[in-house]
Amino acid sequence: MTTHNLTITEIKTFVPAKDFELSKRFYADLGFQQKSEGGGIAYFAHGRHAFLLQDYYAQEFADNLALHLLVEDVQAWSRHVAERGIAERYGVRVTALTEQPWGITDFTVTDPCGVCWTIGQNTQSFVPVGRLDPV
Numbered sequence: 001m002t003t004h005n006l007t008i009t010e011i012k013t014f015v016p017a018k019d020f021e022l023s024k025r026f027y028a029d030l031g032f033q034q035k036s037e038g039g040g041i042a043y044f045a046h047g048r049h050a051f052l053l054q055d056y057y058a059q060e061f062a063d064n065l066a067l068h069l070l071v072e073d074v075q076a077w078s079r080h081v082a083e084r085g086i087a088e089r090y091g092v093r094v095t096a097l098t099e100q101p102w103g104i105t106d107f108t109v110t111d112p113c114g115v116c117w118t119i120g121q122n123t124q125s126f127v128p129v130g131r132l133d134p135v
Helices: 020-030 059-064 074-083 086-090
Strands: 014-016 033-038 041-046 049-054 066-070 104-110 116-122
Touching: 020 033, 020 041, 020 049, 020 086, 074 086, 074 104, 074 116
Parallel strands: 014 049, 066 116
Antiparallel strands: 033 041, 041 049, 104 116
8 A cells, every 4th residue: 555645734724805905914913924925825924824815805705704813822912903903903893802611712803804813812711622732
């Protein structure tokens, strides 16, 4: 039997942009660094984690795309979003921090074309069941 190298080196999502330039500014202000751009795709990263912003928009897709960003310090992220004036500057929705019953403390930020980002941290007192081991 032949063996195959099925090692995954990275997984990224394509995030739509209704206004590509506005979305690039939004994600830079949110805390991501634009690493490259070409052919209507901008590569954004924060440490080892990345996504591809595409100069493409389909309302149904954008309105139904939700991404979860698990962080070490959700309080710091919430303060950063507030201090940068993300909601006011971009006319987007930012919710309050909420301790969820499933063991995550989080808040949401909706990007300029409707993509919902949930930014959260594991709630310290919650005992997780079935979660992946931390990297």
